[in-house]
Amino acid sequence: MAKIVGIMTTSHVPALGRAIHLNLQQDPYWKPFFDGFPPIHEWLERVKPDIVVSCYNDHGLNFFLDKQPTFAIGTAPELISTDEGWGIPSMPSFPGAEDLAWHIRDSLIRDDFDMLTCQEMLVDHAFTLPMALMWPDQKWPVKSVPVCVNTVLFPLPSARRCFKMGEAIGRAIASFPEDAKVLVVGSGGLSHQLEGERAGFINKEFDLKFMDSMVNDPQWATQFSDLDLVEKTGNEGVELLNWLVARGTVAGPVKVVHSSFHIPISNTAAATMLLEPV
Ligand code: DHB
Numbered sequence: 001m002a003k004i005v006g007i008m009t010t011s012h013v014p015a016l017g018r019a020i021h022l023n024l025q026q027d028p029y030w031k032p033f034f035d036g037f038p039p040i041h042e043w044l045e046r047v048k049p050d051i052v053v054s055c056y057n058d059h060g061l062n063f064f065l066d067k068q069p070t071f072a073i074g075t076a077p078e079l080i081s082t083d084e085g086w087g088i089p090s091m092p093s094f095p096g097a098e099d100l101a102w103h104i105r106d107s108l109i110r111d112d113f114d115m116l117t118c119q120e121m122l123v124d125h126a127f128t129l130p131m132a133l134m135w136p137d138q139k140w141p142v143k144s145v146p147v148c149v150n151t152v153l154f155p156l157p158s159a160r161r162c163f164k165m166g167e168a169i170g171r172a173i174a175s176f177p178e179d180a181k182v183l184v185v186g187s188g189g190l191s192h193q194l195e196g197e198r199a200g201f202i203n204k205e206f207d208l209k210f211m212d213s214m215v216n217d218p219q220w221a222t223q224f225s226d227l228d229l230v231e232k233t234g235n236e237g238v239e240l241l242n243w244l245v246a247r248g249t250v251a252g253p254v255k256v257v258h259s260s261f262h263i264p265i266s267n268t269a270a271a272t273m274l275l276e277p278v
């Protein structure tokens with residue numbers, strides 16, 4: 001039986017890709033963020049997940065504004081990293097966990113979630129950076145299932161709906177007959193706004209409350225509408241919806257293996273959490 005062994009959530013600022021490429025992890029600007037990862041590397045070494053189910057938002061590489069699914073899942077055998085315009089070197093492609101992806105896809109559709117199915121998939125920084133942060137040698141020891149959530153074209157799926165989709169993904173993983181240790185990733189956030197009058201907006205108080213809720217009150221953020229979340233977290237801070245999908249996959253309590261929060265990396269309040277089901 002497949003089993004969720006952990007949830008890893010992290011910000012995915014594209015400039016991290018350049019910092020990784022140039023080996024700037026110990027540079028004073030980058031160090032506070034990269035220091036969040038050695039405890040995660042130790043955990044990965046010990047737990048050795050087989051499959052990553054990554055919940056993230058595409059930023060225009062695989063979907064653009066002309067075709068923007070609310071929820072999509074990639075069943076492709078190979079998830080391809082390519083130039084998306086941020087100047088991040090592309091990474092080796094990622095093997096797809098095809099069998100689990102098809103199983104989750106079928107299960108979600110039967111559970112009333114109308115997924116777009118992608119049998120070919122390009123993955124952008126929101127998928128690739130968490131992977132490179134976890135496995136810096138970029139020799140991926142896992143297969144992956146990409147799950148995309150629209151956080152760019154309004155209206156967005158509600159926080160409530162995102163949490164419920166996470167619950168449905170959790171049920172799907174639990175009913176997958178093959179043995180596999182699954183790590184669920186939630187990529188994006190926390191508060192940031194990249195353009196407009198509030199460019200540079202950060203809300204530390206909300207971010208810290210949200211991080212606390214991931215452990216102690218997982219449905220807390222489901223009270224907010226998409227526009228409430230824009231107001232509280234910034235136009236791109238709404239990427240925290242990906243964290244909610246990831247948290248929803250574990251029905252019971254979780255314990256914190258590691259948590260870090262640092263302002264800013266680029267325009268973003270950068271946060272990382274590793275949670276384990278208890
Ligand atoms: C930044 C953050 C993001 O989440 C993103 O997708 C692009 C840019 C930033 O802070 O620069």
Ligand code: FE
Nearest residue numbers: 012126188239
């Ligand atoms: Fe982003």
